[in-house]
Amino acid sequence: MSSVHDPNQNHLLAALPDAEFDRLAPHLELIPMLLGDVLYESGGRLQHVYFPTTAIVSVHYVLENGGSSEIAGVGNEGLLGVSLLMGGESTPSRAVVQTGGHGYRLKAQFLMTEFNRAGPVLRLLLRYTQALITQMSQTAVCNRHHSVEQQLCRWLLLTLDRLPSNELTMTQELIASMLGVRREGVTEAAGKLQSHGFIRYRRGHITVVDRAGLETQVCECYHVVKKEFARLLSDVRQRQGRVASKMTSNRAA
Amino acid sequence: MSSVHDPNQNHLLAALPDAEFDRLAPHLELIPMLLGDVLYESGGRLQHVYFPTTAIVSVHYVLENGGSSEIAGVGNEGLLGVSLLMGGESTPSRAVVQTGGHGYRLKAQFLMTEFNRAGPVLRLLLRYTQALITQMSQTAVCNRHHSVEQQLCRWLLLTLDRLPSNELTMTQELIASMLGVRREGVTEAAGKLQSHGFIRYRRGHITVVDRAGLETQVCECYHVVKKEFARLLSDVRQRQGRVASKMTSNRAA
DNA sequence: TGCGTTCTGTGCGTTGGCGAACAGACCCGG
DNA sequence: CCGGGTCTGTTCGCCAACGCACAGAACGCA
Incomplete structure (x- = not known):
């Protein structure tokens, strides 16, 4: 330690x-x-x-x-x-x-x-x-301009990039308050992502199992931010x- | 000159x-x-x-x-x-x-x-x-979080603060593209503001006739920004x- | 094992804003 | 003073997201 x-x-x-x-x-x-x-x-x-x-x-x-x-x-x-x-x-x-x-x-x-x-x-x-x-x-x-689902993807990916593992400890309620949307909206979007097989979750834990899949759904905003970070802080x-x-x-x- | x-x-x-x-x-x-x-x-x-x-x-x-x-x-x-x-x-x-x-x-x-x-x-x-x-x-x-109308008020006031006069030369179309909303949304919001007697407009010209009125409709965002500018650049x-x-x-x- | 809390799923009705389409009004230039 | 382009007003259907309400599921603790 x-x-x-x-x-x-x-x-x-x-x-x-x-x-x-x-x-x-x-x-x-x-x-x-x-x-x-x-x-x-x-x-x-x-x-x-x-x-x-x-x-x-x-x-x-x-x-x-x-x-x-x-x-x-x-x-x-x-x-x-x-x-x-x-x-x-x-x-x-x-x-x-x-x-x-x-x-x-x-x-x-x-x-x-x-x-x-x-x-x-x-x-x-x-x-x-x-x-x-x-x-x-x-x-x-x-x-x-973007849907809750797209924003959720963006947020998941950005968070994931800062974590050592592929599991985030995080309730949907909390995610909703981050994004500034309803909890139900997150539930629905997360449900879709799970049914696509991109993520799995249980009570306060979200595991990203198919990162590439998420990237197919995410809006350009994620990439713009990543690219700019890379450019400025390479x-x-x-x-x-x-x-x-x-x-x-x-x-x- | x-x-x-x-x-x-x-x-x-x-x-x-x-x-x-x-x-x-x-x-x-x-x-x-x-x-x-x-x-x-x-x-x-x-x-x-x-x-x-x-x-x-x-x-x-x-x-x-x-x-x-x-x-x-x-x-x-x-x-x-x-x-x-x-x-x-x-x-x-x-x-x-x-x-x-x-x-x-x-x-x-x-x-x-x-x-x-x-x-x-x-x-x-x-x-x-x-x-x-x-x-x-x-x-x-x-x-x-805020409605098109509130955002229009915010935008009008912020713009007004930068102008010498109380008239802005600006089509609704242009305002819409600034705010990232539909032109019709601006038309409607502007219509309301006009019917309240806060502004008057004609083809590409908006005149603010009751600034205080606008301020009653605007969301807090306007004041937050103004206050912060004043604090930092007093x-x-x-x-x-x-x-x-x-x-x-x-x-x- | 059972209980209470917290989190998640779902189903309403409502609404604000979108998209497209079009009519009328206005203005400027010829 | 007329005509064409642009700007504004309005309509209609549509949908995403909201707000609310409640039921079920999972978990944690006793």
């Missing part, structure tokens, strides 16, 4: 040059991220940024009438707290852990110091921001074998 | 400290922006950034099937080309002039040089980016009386 966690599991951290990584590493704090944990509350002050490793976090906007929609998901490919980088101390969005796991958090000031050096960290994180903007925009269009998955010594020493912080 | 145009009509340019402004000013190029002009094509390489003064530009995403939605509008409060700043040389979005007028453009390299000094220009533009992200996100939620509308000598000399560039 001691060497399971490594900041390099997060692709952004892994992509940092050694010098930058070494400066940040002492301040990275491993934390459990439990299903339902609220990382940011709408309008709240941002104290930390988060780099998920095994967890997935959903960023969404909530309306006065209680309706809401996910506008982006963040897993080990990204970070939470972009609005800090942008200079807003808060954000109108809400960030909730959607799949339990772990991640590293960093006090805002440390990242900002690094960011303000205007070096590789700034450039990397801005490119990530650009990818995030694409994801949000595509979500907006998708919300308007260099990001490289570095894996970095020595973990520096961090294990402060994992308990 | 000679002193009508001034870069300070754009709020971002106006908010720059003198030193930064003076460095950029020689490279600002006044250009007409005509209705329908395409500033950025989806996937195209970005050569310039644009600071609208009297024009309004619509940023939208287009789907394979031809459907599309505006994800943000940019007028004299902002700039086009955020993805350049983010380090992506292109963007999957499309930018089209929605209301004819003027603006200043700047070769990408000049802004990037300034941006990379990591001074006030960077900070200002990042905060603008954050505001833009809010606008996109709120649009995504709005697309999902210092931006200040400087107005800056000497225009430096620019008039190169207006013809």
